[in-house]
Structure formats: C-alpha cells, structure tokens
Amino acid sequence: MLYLRPLRSCFVYKMASSANLPPDRRPIAISGPSGVGKGTLYKLLFAQYPDAFTLSVSHTTRGPRPGEQDGVDYHYVSKENFTELIAEDGFIEYAQFGDNLYGTSKATIEEQSAKGQVVVLDIEMEGVKQIKASGFPARYVFVAPPSEEELEKRLRGRGTEKEESIQKRLAQSKLEQEFAKTGVHDKIIVNDDLEKAYKELEDFVFASPTES
Numbered sequence: 001m002l003y004l005r006p007l008r009s010c011f012v013y014k015m016a017s018s019a020n021l022p023p024d025r026r027p028i029a030i031s032g033p034s035g036v037g038k039g040t041l042y043k044l045l046f047a048q049y050p051d052a053f054t055l056s057v058s059h060t061t062r063g064p065r066p067g068e069q070d071g072v073d074y075h076y077v078s079k080e081n082f083t084e085l086i087a088e089d090g091f092i093e094y095a096q097f098g099d100n101l102y103g104t105s106k107a108t109i110e111e112q113s114a115k116g117q118v119v120v121l122d123i124e125m126e127g128v129k130q131i132k133a134s135g136f137p138a139r140y141v142f143v144a145p146p147s148e149e150e151l152e153k154r155l156r157g158r159g160t161e162k163e164e165s166i167q168k169r170l171a172q173s174k175l176e177q178e179f180a181k182t183g184v185h186d187k188i189i190v191n192d193d194l195e196k197a198y199k200e201l202e203d204f205v206f207a208s209p210t211e212s
C-alpha cells in the first residue's frame with residue numbers, strides 16, 4: 001500500500017485550483033512502461049489542480065463497457081467513421097489493438113484546450129513517434145522505473161494483469177526505455193519516491209515555455 005503525505009496545505013490547494021494555470025498551454029504527452037506510475041502521477045496533478053488539466057478523450061471503435069460514458073471515457077465511433085477521420089488527417093496518433101482502433105483526434109484536443117485547460121495525453125511509444133512526426137505542438141514526459149525489479153513488483157502489486165500480460169508489458173518496457181534513451185522527451189522522471197517524482201512533474205508542467 002502506497003502512503004502519500006498531503007502534498008500541499010488546504011490554502012495553497014484552493015489558490016492553485018482557481019488561479020494557477022501553466023504558462024505553457026501545449027498538451028503534455030506522458031509515456032513510460034506499463035505499471036511505472038503514469039496514471040498515479042497525473043491523477044495527483046489533476047487532484048491538486050482540478051481546473052488546470054484535463055485528460056484527453058480518445059476515439060475508439062470498441063463498444064462501451066458497462067459504466068463507461070460516451071465523451072467521458074472515449075468517443076465511441078464506427079469503423080467507417082474512424083477510417084474517414086484517418087483519411088481527413090484528423091488524428092495526431094492512432095493504433096490498432098486487437099480488432100479495435102484507438103486514436104487521439106486533433107479536434108478533440110483543440111476543443112478541450114479551448115476550455116482553457118492543458119490537455120494531458122497518456123500515450124505509448126508509437127503514439128509519441130506519431131505525434132512528433134505530425135508536428136502537433138506538445139511537451140513530452142517519460143516516466144522511467146527505478147529498476148526492472150521494481151517495475152515488475154508494481155505490475156504484480158496492482159493485481160490487474162495475468163502472467164502473460166505481465167511478461168508482455170515487461171518486454172515492451174525495454175523498448176520504451178531504449179526509445180527514451182534517444183533523447184526524444186523533454187523531461188525524464190524516474191518514479192522512485194512518489195512525492196519526489198510528483199514534484200518533478202509539477203515543476204516541469206508549470207515551467208515557462210523558455211524553461212522547458
């Protein structure tokens with residue numbers, strides 16, 4: 001069980017949630033191996049600054065699962081609609097997993113950004129490559145594990161994956177880390193101590209455009 005001390009006093013939290021917006025409004029693409037703690041880190045950021053950030057809502061051709069809402073969890077579209085959007089160059093990145101297509105639409109990011117929030121994208125390596133190639137303005141954060149052993153421990157500790165899935169994620173993690181070594185990201189955060197890693201993320205996202 002992860003123990004996390006409150007990150008800020010209540011007073012600072014209120015100030016932050018109403019007035020503290022990042023000076024650099026480009027979307028932030030967060031990537032890194034599965035189980036490294038990406039979701040944990042950006043959820044802390046959202047909790048701390050509820051008005052400043054929003055998670056990008058992807059398009060998918062898979063049907064909604066019970067409890068999922070269109071426009072909240074995903075934008076659910078038909079395969080025909082999805083392929084039309086690809087033809088119109090409507091995605092900054094897309095990929096196929098199993099029988100289904102998933103993608104991040106330019107229009108969605110623009111609509112979300114127009115509301116005044118900074119869009120956060122939780123994205124894997126191929127997505128990062130595609131966004132870079134598209135020329136879409138974004139900032140890139142890579143979350144790295146302190147070690148392979150710790151990553152495996154976190155994946156197992158989360159209790160969401162079967163053995164085969166854990167092995168696949170660990171193998172993919174090596175590719176993600178090799179990719180990160182090529183220097184494509186603006187910031188690499190080693191998620192060892194959670195509070196320290198969170199602080200690094202917070203400092204990065206609130207840096208002025210010239211600093212990052």
Ligand SMILES: Nc1ncnc2c1ncn2[C@@H]1O[C@H](COP(=O)(O)OP(=O)(O)OP(=O)(O)O)[C@@H](O)[C@H]1O
Pocket residue numbers: 002032033034035036037038039040041154155157158191192193194195197
């Ligand atoms: N610094 C940390 N120290 C210890 N445990 C951590 C730390 N950061 C995250 N964790 C734990 O590691 C597990 C994986 O974290 P999380 O689900 O956020 O990973 P993720 O990178 O978003 O994974 P995925 O890409 O599969 O969604 C969770 O159980 C989380 O509580």
